[in-house]
Amino acid sequence: MKVEQRPAGSQSREALSDRATLLGLYREMLLIRRFEEKTAEMYQMAKIGGFCHLNIGEEAAIVGTISALRKEDYVYSNYREHGHALAKGVGAKAVMAELFGKETGTSHGRGGSMHLFSQEHRFYGGYAIVGQALPLACGTAYAIGYRDKPEVVMSIFGDGATNIGAFHESLNVAKLWHLPVVFVCINNQYGMGTAVKRASAVTEIWKKACAYDMTGESVDGMDVLAVRRIADQLVAQARDKHEPSLLECVTYRYRGHSMSDPDTYRGKDEIKEWQGRDAILSLAAHLQKQKLASQDELQKIDEAITAEVEEAVKFADESPEPDLKDLYRDVYAGEGN
Amino acid sequence: MKVEQRPAGSQSREALSDRATLLGLYREMLLIRRFEEKTAEMYQMAKIGGFCHLNIGEEAAIVGTISALRKEDYVYSNYREHGHALAKGVGAKAVMAELFGKETGTSHGRGGSMHLFSQEHRFYGGYAIVGQALPLACGTAYAIGYRDKPEVVMSIFGDGATNIGAFHESLNVAKLWHLPVVFVCINNQYGMGTAVKRASAVTEIWKKACAYDMTGESVDGMDVLAVRRIADQLVAQARDKHEPSLLECVTYRYRGHSMSDPDTYRGKDEIKEWQGRDAILSLAAHLQKQKLASQDELQKIDEAITAEVEEAVKFADESPEPDLKDLYRDVYAGEGN
Amino acid sequence: MPVLAMRDALNQALREEMMRDKDVFLLGEDIGLYDGSFKVTRGLFKEFGEKRVLDTPIAEEIIIGTAIGAAMAGLRPVAEMMTVNFIMVAMDQVVNAAAHIRYMFGGGTKVPIVIRTPGGGGHQLGAQHSHSHENWFAHVPGLKVVAPGTPADAKGMLKAAIRDDNPVMFIENEGTYALKGEVPEGEHLVPLDKNEVKREGHDITICAHSRMLIVAMDAAAELEKEGVSAEVVDMRALRPLDMTPVIESVKKTSRVITVEEGWRSFGVGSEIAARVYEEAFDYLDAPVARIGAAEVPTPYNKRLEKIAFPARADVVVTARALLGKN
Amino acid sequence: MPVLAMRDALNQALREEMMRDKDVFLLGEDIGLYDGSFKVTRGLFKEFGEKRVLDTPIAEEIIIGTAIGAAMAGLRPVAEMMTVNFIMVAMDQVVNAAAHIRYMFGGGTKVPIVIRTPGGGGHQLGAQHSHSHENWFAHVPGLKVVAPGTPADAKGMLKAAIRDDNPVMFIENEGTYALKGEVPEGEHLVPLDKNEVKREGHDITICAHSRMLIVAMDAAAELEKEGVSAEVVDMRALRPLDMTPVIESVKKTSRVITVEEGWRSFGVGSEIAARVYEEAFDYLDAPVARIGAAEVPTPYNKRLEKIAFPARADVVVTARALLGKN
Ligand SMILES: Cc1ncc(C[n+]2csc(CCOP(=O)(O)OP(=O)(O)O)c2C)c(N)n1
Ligand SMILES: Cc1ncc(C[n+]2csc(CCOP(=O)(O)OP(=O)(O)O)c2C)c(N)n1
Ligand SMILES: [Mg+2]
Numbered sequence A, B: 001m002k003v004e005q006r007p008a009g010s011q012s013r014e015a016l017s018d019r020a021t022l023l024g025l026y027r028e029m030l031l032i033r034r035f036e037e038k039t040a041e042m043y044q045m046a047k048i049g050g051f052c053h054l055n056i057g058e059e060a061a062i063v064g065t066i067s068a069l070r071k072e073d074y075v076y077s078n079y080r081e082h083g084h085a086l087a088k089g090v091g092a093k094a095v096m097a098e099l100f101g102k103e104t105g106t107s108h109g110r111g112g113s114m115h116l117f118s119q120e121h122r123f124y125g126g127y128a129i130v131g132q133a134l135p136l137a138c139g140t141a142y143a144i145g146y147r148d149k150p151e152v153v154m155s156i157f158g159d160g161a162t163n164i165g166a167f168h169e170s171l172n173v174a175k176l177w178h179l180p181v182v183f184v185c186i187n188n189q190y191g192m193g194t195a196v197k198r199a200s201a202v203t204e205i206w207k208k209a210c211a212y213d214m215t216g217e218s219v220d221g222m223d224v225l226a227v228r229r230i231a232d233q234l235v236a237q238a239r240d241k242h243e244p245s246l247l248e249c250v251t252y253r254y255r256g257h258s259m260s261d262p263d264t265y266r267g268k269d270e271i272k273e274w275q276g277r278d279a280i281l282s283l284a285a286h287l288q289k290q291k292l293a294s295q296d297e298l299q300k301i302d303e304a305i306t307a308e309v310e311e312a313v314k315f316a317d318e319s320p321e322p323d324l325k326d327l328y329r330d331v332y333a334g335e336g337n
Numbered sequence C, D: 001m002p003v004l005a006m007r008d009a010l011n012q013a014l015r016e017e018m019m020r021d022k023d024v025f026l027l028g029e030d031i032g033l034y035d036g037s038f039k040v041t042r043g044l045f046k047e048f049g050e051k052r053v054l055d056t057p058i059a060e061e062i063i064i065g066t067a068i069g070a071a072m073a074g075l076r077p078v079a080e081m082m083t084v085n086f087i088m089v090a091m092d093q094v095v096n097a098a099a100h101i102r103y104m105f106g107g108g109t110k111v112p113i114v115i116r117t118p119g120g121g122g123h124q125l126g127a128q129h130s131h132s133h134e135n136w137f138a139h140v141p142g143l144k145v146v147a148p149g150t151p152a153d154a155k156g157m158l159k160a161a162i163r164d165d166n167p168v169m170f171i172e173n174e175g176t177y178a179l180k181g182e183v184p185e186g187e188h189l190v191p192l193d194k195n196e197v198k199r200e201g202h203d204i205t206i207c208a209h210s211r212m213l214i215v216a217m218d219a220a221a222e223l224e225k226e227g228v229s230a231e232v233v234d235m236r237a238l239r240p241l242d243m244t245p246v247i248e249s250v251k252k253t254s255r256v257i258t259v260e261e262g263w264r265s266f267g268v269g270s271e272i273a274a275r276v277y278e279e280a281f282d283y284l285d286a287p288v289a290r291i292g293a294a295e296v297p298t299p300y301n302k303r304l305e306k307i308a309f310p311a312r313a314d315v316v317v318t319a320r321a322l323l324g325k326n
């Protein structure tokens, strides 16, 4: 995707009525949707292996938060991060190539779906141990303060991650050390097959900020404009005041936990209900109602994105596999590899 | 100490004006004070080795909470637990013998100062890894519910322990699973040399309960009656409603973190100030003012306790060392050892 | 005898022990309503209810710690760690607590818990989901460590582990859950401290456990075609480490290969090798050959991953070399 | 050359590197205002301030994780774990994160951190404060592991570790902080991948690291009185494990003893032994003798603890036996 087309970060509320911004958000959400649909298809065709977790349904939460960042800001994520990488500016080709395990992938095929990474875009990685990346996000935020840079770290994780120790240790030091971090919890209602209320004593995740005297906010994760507005505020608060915060985005994953999830723990109508509030369709309607874009324009955007995703697949497919003799490359740094 | 002389658990508020109860509390606090003073002396004489953490100054917090328990209730503690064991009814002889590393000690000399244990008194142990025992306390509480017993678990730890992950994971499940646990934080202002405000974003520890929608209380840990009153309530709540809680006892350790602490991180006058509010002296004054006990009686109690501690030292001193051929005993259960 | 997949043999063991003893309960992530991420606990939540099949938050320290505290109070918890990699966040509970509690309290209590968890890789799960750490646990006094490689042993050792009064690390393997084999019905117990010759032979001894046992058996079959008679010793009992069948075998073959799915250095094979020399020095004609995973964090790419883990061919080639065949 | 205690040699290394490179900072529990629980960081908080000497809450996952995240952003953190036993609560950060990040991201980043921590026992600290786990770390690709046994090596290896681009486990020992020795001033670097003969001899080879190096040297001195010439190889470089000086030595002595403070089974000695056989099989006259801690959670009682850890006498007696002397 073309980075310059992305909505610039940290804009004022007004900006969110501006056409370019709205179309940018729309475009990004749709890119994630189409990319993930294609990913599922490729997984079925065994072009992609291992565990594969999709972002379908969570587009507004992802784009609303990450688009509030600047290029020099950092993002730490978990294993459900394809869309997070795309939103931070990592190219669809490099992401798809990584899912295909190719040398041209973001992690040269060593990481796969759960371990995307881009130094250039400061997408500081997908991590597959629940909660593991929160302390790392604090470390990068500490480095920002250490060097007195006007940068911010966004740490993204799921509802299930808020019950593990690393979450607690991280929020405590973020506040204690005045770290420029925005903790974003993508509350998609389930941790694998376990509903939030079966895993967390407090189901309103944002409330957990109280134990750290930290700003806690909750937002409708199906409304990209609402998410972007609050994200702008919290990112500015982190950047200008070094005041960390916890933002809960209430959303839903339409697909199973991973491609192998039988998905028997929730009702079909529950899924339908959430799909009825689909963020992409809502923004499309809004754009047309506000006469900011015509059905036709939106159609063109979809076609362009579909083409972009097809290109990514073609690129991934045609890319070379890692050379077997490079098995040991990059185990250690500074060894001529 | 003679268990039958201890104040019976879970009494009504009125009970706290009753002479026997007050004298019992006084006696227990003084026992801990004298025992620890002697422990310091024995450590200097190298009768005791390793790390040794004293409870001097914390007597009201310890006795006020543990005396609210019944014999069949459980206590989990940390490495600063001599007084916790005594308060739960473990004999001074067995405790001192353990500090001496003797076969007659609570842990047959294998554990030492940081690892006292008594199945008989359901003192479920001193643990030397900060925060480690909180999940264990939850497990024992789960067993209580599993077997539908009218029992309670008290989990005692320091202010520093509230910043580690296990604290968070434990409070969450305690509330989620309706476990009969009372979490008692002995906030003695420092974790080793680190003041609470340098380690915790929230310095009022009781507030951390908010993240679990749990009862949180704070009490003056230098007032044994106040501690006992709130402890009675929280223990009853755990026993009758299976509602866990977090109780912060604001207190102070007069001595260093351990016997080897240079204690350079706090002012002498700060120590003096807290000693000026000494819980034992306060209760002594109260008893005399209320004409519940004469100077003379209190003097006699002190003499009896001093004698009891001397006896404990004599017992420990004369007790046999573990037999060297038993080095491998009890590594595994059920192996004829 | 009925033929069952490993996961069903494990399920049967759990079910039988839960019926036998009401103090036995299970806890772990998504083991209940979700039926287990690898379906080992399938149906048990429905049958025994949420008290005895406890779904936990994602909080491994709580899973192990709850098991320990419940065990000290008299229950017999069986904890599932979704994969061994996740135990890293709860290592303190396993090592500093479960393994040491009995001894540090002078025998005043015991910790009868079983920690079931799959190790191993080969499924393109990458560097944080593909490793094996049984050598770590086998290093720790107070723990027992087993890693069965057949459905029958899986059932028999799990039942024995649940009845054992000590913390038992029960290492499973994602790659063997579907493995089928005959499994005795009902009361079938396999001791936790006995290794076993799974295939007799006289030219060379191959020691392997868990999924590598299958690899070793395949290699032995292939070697037979070349006229090489390989004896395969199942190292299912890692702590205590039963060397008897290995030493007996070496006395016949005087050549040994160890195979493990984990990294080779400081691994299981290192200990087996050291013990073989100590106990059968004069019988050896050549150094013990150790085969293990390539010493890299497991790569995602399928082809790289494939060459990173030991396979039949590696064992066959190593055997030939040891026997001086081409 | 100035004579310094190990703790002061370490302090000097930290101070020099902090002066050399402003990206170097320290973090850990009570390392600042309190001057460090073992005083290794004494004076640095006062000199460099709280930004570069960061006191943390008691939260080991945050200590390691903060170090990793800061390192990925370009800093060079040196984290202190008060003792190696506490790393158990942060093992995931060390193994699944620090060690694997570079590889799993295809070399897209690096993690130049040093984790300093004392292992070992002998101070009546009991089962939760007395163990050693360097064999665990040495098993993990992506980590470098060193365990110096002299003040000079401590300074030189710590400086080298701070300049290394990889996560380095820097194993210290509570029992050697007061140990004195000559320490070169200023720029003194000791490679992280070279083991070294610390005492020459021709009858027997003794391999040891950290505090056990002292024990081995004492034993060698005593053996000399009996006319036995022991060569002592300092195994300070555990990963990568430099076997060269050991193999060279074995070719002279054909007898080897390994000594470690940790438990013997699945320990450092197991790997050294396996390697010796692989690389010098024909030179060995007897099995490698492994000496390690008694396989029990360390007991508090002084006399029990004393016999639980390897001492000079154990090495001497083992050497005599290997040499067939009485
Ligand atoms: C420490 C740890 N425990 C367990 C797992 C297995 N696991 C992977 S994802 C997951 C569920 C996480 O749920 P949530 O945090 O809500 O994120 P979501 O998948 O819903 O986006 C679990 C249990 C893991 N990866 N790490
Ligand atoms: C996980 C862990 N980290 C560090 C330590 C070292 N340590 C022992 S006690 C202590 C301070 C604990 O302070 P607090 O919880 O307030 O209890 P207090 O000693 O004040 O009673 C520390 C850091 C430890 N034992 N365990
Ligand atoms: Mg979720």
Ligand SMILES: [Mg+2]
Residues within 6 Å of the ligand: B158, B159, B160, B186, B187, B188, B189, B190, B191, B192
């Ligand atoms: Mg404290």
